[in-house]
Amino acid sequence: MEQASEFVVATRAALAQLSALAVQYSFSVVGALVLLVIGWLAAGVMSRWAHNGLSRIHGIDATLSQFFSNIIRYAILVLVVVMVLGQFGVQTASVLAALGAIGLAVGLALQGTLQNIAAGIMLLVLRPFRVGESIETGSVTGTVVDVGLFATELRTADGVYRLAPNSTLWNVPVTNYSRLKTRRHEISVSIPADANLAEAQTKLTAVATGDNRVQKDPAPSAYVADFDAGSTKMTLRYWTKSHDWWSASRDLTKAVKLAFDPKPEIPNHQGE
CATH class of the missing domain: 2.30.30.60 (SH3 type barrels.)
Incomplete structure (x- = not known):
C-alpha cells in the first residue's frame, strides 16, 4: 500500500515537472518561431533594399549588387539562428566561435576560389x-x-x-583595344633609294585622306622612317575610330600596295 502511494506521488511530481518544462519550452518554441519569421522577413527586406540601393549607384555591376545583397541576407539569417539557439539556453559565444573556426577552415580550403571572387569584385568595381x-x-x-x-x-x-x-x-x-574612341595605325612601305620622296609622300597621304574612316584630326602623315643603300622605308600614320581600326587597316594596306605597284605598260598598236 505504501509503495502504491509512493508511486502515485512520484508520478504526480514527474507530471508536474513535465508540465512545467512544457510551459517553459513552449514559450521558447513560440519565441523561436516568431524570431525565425521576423528574421526571414527582415533578411528579405534588407536584401532588396541593398540590391535596389546598389543598383542606383553608377558603375556598380548588377552581379556585384546581387552578390552584396545576398551576403547581407545570409548574414541576417545566421544572426537569427544564433538568437534562436540562445532562446533554448545554448551558449551563443561558443556557437560564434565554432562558426568562426568553420569559416576559417572553409576559407583556407577555398583560398583559390576566394581569390577569384576578390578579383571579380575588383574587376566589376573598377571596370x-x-x-x-x-x-x-x-x-x-x-x-x-x-x-x-x-x-x-x-x-x-x-x-x-x-x-x-x-x-x-x-x-x-x-x-x-576598345576602351578609347580612336586608335592609330601605321603602314610601312619600301621604295627604291632613287625614288621621288615627295611623290611617295603624296601617294601615301592621298591613300589615307581618300578613306572616310580616317580621322581628319589628327591628320594622316607620311614620313621617311629608315633607309639603306638600296631602298628607303616610308611610313604612313593615321587615326581611325576603334571599331573601324581592323577593317581600315586591311583596306588601306591593300590600297598602299596598289598605289606603289608598277603600272603595266599599254602596248602601242598604231604602227601595225
Missing part, C-alpha cells in the same frame, strides 16, 4: 573592361562575353570560347 570590348593579357586574348564573380567569359578572334579565372586577369596588365 578595366566591359562586355563587348576586345582585350589582351599575358595569356588571354578575345572579346569579353560576360564578367562574373569567379571567371570571365571571352570569345577569341577565331570563334573559340574561353573561360579565364578572374585572378589571372586581375594580377596582370590588361590591354583594352
Whole structure:
C-alpha cells in the first residue's frame, strides 16, 4: 500500500515537472518561431533594399549588387539562428566561435576560389573592361562575353570560347583595344633609294585622306622612317575610330600596295 502511494506521488511530481518544462519550452518554441519569421522577413527586406540601393549607384555591376545583397541576407539569417539557439539556453559565444573556426577552415580550403571572387569584385568595381570590348593579357586574348564573380567569359578572334579565372586577369596588365574612341595605325612601305620622296609622300597621304574612316584630326602623315643603300622605308600614320581600326587597316594596306605597284605598260598598236 505504501509503495502504491509512493508511486502515485512520484508520478504526480514527474507530471508536474513535465508540465512545467512544457510551459517553459513552449514559450521558447513560440519565441523561436516568431524570431525565425521576423528574421526571414527582415533578411528579405534588407536584401532588396541593398540590391535596389546598389543598383542606383553608377558603375556598380548588377552581379556585384546581387552578390552584396545576398551576403547581407545570409548574414541576417545566421544572426537569427544564433538568437534562436540562445532562446533554448545554448551558449551563443561558443556557437560564434565554432562558426568562426568553420569559416576559417572553409576559407583556407577555398583560398583559390576566394581569390577569384576578390578579383571579380575588383574587376566589376573598377571596370578595366566591359562586355563587348576586345582585350589582351599575358595569356588571354578575345572579346569579353560576360564578367562574373569567379571567371570571365571571352570569345577569341577565331570563334573559340574561353573561360579565364578572374585572378589571372586581375594580377596582370590588361590591354583594352576598345576602351578609347580612336586608335592609330601605321603602314610601312619600301621604295627604291632613287625614288621621288615627295611623290611617295603624296601617294601615301592621298591613300589615307581618300578613306572616310580616317580621322581628319589628327591628320594622316607620311614620313621617311629608315633607309639603306638600296631602298628607303616610308611610313604612313593615321587615326581611325576603334571599331573601324581592323577593317581600315586591311583596306588601306591593300590600297598602299596598289598605289606603289608598277603600272603595266599599254602596248602601242598604231604602227601595225
